[in-house]
Amino acid sequence: MNVTPIRRALVPGVAALALLLSACGGDAEGDSGDGGDAADLANLSGEVAGGGASSQEAAQLAWIAGFTTVAPEATVTYDPVGSGGGRESFISGAFAFAGSDSYLTDEEGELTSATERCGGEAPIQIPNYISPIAIIHNVEGVDDLNLSPEALAGIFAGKITKWDDPAIAATNEGVSLPSAAIDAVHRSDESGTTENFTDYLDAVAATQWDAGVVETWPEEYGGQGAQGTSGVVDAVTSGTNSIGYADASQAGDLAVANIGVGEEFVAPTPDAAAKILEVSPPAEGASDTALIFDLDHTTAEAGTYPIVLTSYLIACQTYSGDEAAAGELAKGYLSYIVSAEGQQFGADEAGSAPLSDELSSQVQDVVEGITVE
Incomplete structure (x- = not known):
């Protein structure tokens, strides 16, 4: 152990x-x-x-x-x-x-x-x-990535499968998104992080994410499973055009996405996360x-990171x-x-x-x- x-x-x-x-x-x-x-x-x-x-x-x-x-x-x-x-x-x-x-x-x-x-x-x-639960990614040629709630849900529900999908491109003007398959990594174990993440997806994009709030990842949504927070971070780090979710404190040198909140895109900083309470x-x-x-994941409060x-x-x-x-x-x-x-x-x-x-x-x-x- x-x-x-x-x-x-x-x-x-x-x-x-x-x-x-x-x-x-x-x-x-x-x-x-x-x-x-x-x-x-x-x-x-x-x-x-x-x-x-x-x-x-x-x-x-x-x-x-x-x-x-x-x-x-x-x-x-x-x-x-x-x-x-x-x-x-x-x-x-x-x-x-x-x-x-x-x-x-x-x-x-x-x-x-x-x-x-x-x-x-x-x-x-x-x-x-x-x-904050950071959306960590390792996408070729992409450092800054903005994701709307709907696009994020579509990625992890297995409905958006390419990085240059219009739903992703729409919020990343001027970014050279690769025409490559998305390697979406999730927790394979029973996880409170998964529960908090899917609670957010269920609240903001239920039409894309229809599995509800779960601690164990639904097999029908596919993707790559990894054990524990460290396992997800390792899988995204070693993967190609990969994306996952993990506690921001353990994201290391991986790039993190900005998430759409109201009219802005918010980075997963501690101060922004603390505002949600x-x-x-x-x-x-x-x-x-x-x-x-x-947690009020649907907040439009400026400067608030919603996946906490x-x-x-x-x-x-x-x-x-x-x-x-x-x-x-x-x-x-x-x-x-x-x-x-x-x-x-x-x-x-x-x-x-x-x-x-x-x-x-x-x-x-x-x-x-x-x-x-």
Whole structure:
């Protein structure tokens, strides 16, 4: 398994973070009062396992490395098995916490099962990672690419098969598009990134994309499947005239498309992605401990990137008995992730968008409310 351990070599900037925490008087949570200080975290020891969304992998590596500076005796692992695998392992008790690119629902009984796993209390669900889903491409002779929602849906539905198709050419005047077959790459595993991407396609171009919102790619739409975010990036990188979708933080040197929003085409920047939560309503089932959102993909708000992955942390409200030690570590680690410093560090190292001040305060309150008996 591809498990990210806490004692892995530190990513660039961790030393600077340690100095920052020291300069803040040792407060690992900054001045926000969000769940303990460096002295509390420094007393943590033992091991805790989590995992799930592979989109969070780069950020989790940064957070784990940063957490090491304030809790050197603690060991955290994050296994990027995908959102579905993360939720399954959390429900089974194999993970003390999970990362998921979609919130829990009862469409397949997951919310009920997670509530049972947490002793009858609904699990907490808090956004911790916001990032644009970039449309990565490797098209011969093309660096800048504008795609309308309809053209993007047609490509991934297998209805637009050549790069010089009129639907693509119409928004790329002056660009020399090759008369070549499109190699469309999708996730082959159950994926919250796929769910968020198809949620967008379903909302903006249902006539082209008629498979609805899915976590598992529909076989009838064809294309090339690849395992995990890294698999999609690798396939597009090594492919010819290829296109795929992946968390923007892991796009590397690949070109990314600008997506049509209203009268403009918007690039997948963290700032543009963060704006979508400002125009999106809470999801059905949202509560004081479930801060979940239904993203408004159809927004025409200027400067807003509409294909956004809002990834969540899932944990129990109470840990007791045999899970008490892991629960204490999980609470400490989650409090670090959602702190002002942790969010900024994730943005600096992994390209995510920090939570807004208001949402950050709400998220910190939820984590602080976790009890260990």
